[in-house]
Amino acid sequence: MDETKLGAVESRFADIIWQNEPLTSGELVKLCEKELEWKKSTTYTVLKKLCEKGIFQNSGGTVTSLVSKQDFYAVQSEKFIDETFEGSLPAFFAAFTKRKKLSTEEISQIRRMIDSYGEG
16 A cells, blocks of 8 residues: 555545445446446546555456455554654543543443453
């Protein structure tokens, strides 16, 4: 993945692929026409751009991901924390929770994640 940031429209496009893969390029054109109101040429232009970024591939007319949605957003999260909080997850967490109150369930989930990370 060269430049991994996606704009809002590219993210919607990527989600269409992740939700429907594998799919033919023709199926992708139809989905984008319906969901994004795009013409065929727009779909192919954006697909080519995301293939060049190493996120998707169009091989023999079949579009698939090279990077899963989960892995893609994990990399995005890491880059955001690196760039914005000098790589400090505690600093990110402090900033995040300063304005957003966590529910009891969210706190429990975070504790379980930390506990399981410590075990591994």
